[in-house]
Every structure is written in structure tokens, then in C-alpha cells.
Amino acid sequence: MKLSDEILKSLVSFPCPQCRYEVEIQLLDVRVQSYRYCPCCRSRIRLVDADGSMFGELEAIDLAMNELTQALKGMS
Template sequence: MKLSSKILASLVTFPCPRCRYKVEIQLLDARVQVYRYCPCCRARIRLVDADGSMFGGLEEVDLAMEQLTKALKGLF
């Protein structure tokens, strides 16, 4: 399993834009840009990765892990 898959399954919190209640989501929710409802005020919140930085960042993480794995295999 790639590290990016584990990262996407991670839970993060952010404040609701309306009532500031801490909403918990998986990072995958932000990547696929879904809507979530605040459990406190029921505001509909759209999660947006406007510049695609999450997608690019996850690819960089996987590439770095592959390079690290190759380097470690070369040492042993």
C-alpha cells in the first residue's frame, strides 16, 4: 500500500466557516471535493482543492518514498 493511500485515509479537523465548530473529515473527502454538513449548524460545506495541490503533493510523497526504498535497498 502506498503512503499516499494511508495519508488519504487520515482524519483531519477544520473549523466550520459558519459556526467555527470543528468538523472532522478524511483527506480523501477534500481530494474528491465532496460536500459535508457541519454537525452543529448543518451548514453545507464544499471541500475544494482549488489548485490541485493535494493531488500533486501526494504524487511527490509516493515518488520520495520510492526513492528512499531504492536507496535503502542499495545500502544492504
């Protein structure tokens, strides 16, 4: 299992654009650009990773973890 997969399962909160109520989502929801409804005002919120930065950063995390694993294996 990659670290990025675990990160995508993480829960984060953000304020609803309409009523400012704190909405909790998984980061995976942003990656797949899904829609969520605010539990307070029922506004439909589209979750967008506009510049695709999440995908690139998750790849960088996996690469860094692979490098760390290889370095630790080399120490033993």
C-alpha cells in the same frame, strides 16, 4: 500500498465557515471534493482543493518514498 493512500485516510479538523464548530473529515473527502454537513449548524460545506496542490504533493510523497526504498535496497 502507497504512503499517499494512508495519508488520504487521515482525519483532520477544520472550523465550519458558518459557526466555527470543529468538523472532522478524511483528507480523501477534499481530494474528491465532496460535501459535508456541519454537525452543529447543519451548513453544507463543499470541500475543495482549488489549485489541485494535494494531488501533486501526494505524488511527490510517493516518489520520495520510492527513492528511499531504492536507496535502502542498494545499501544491503
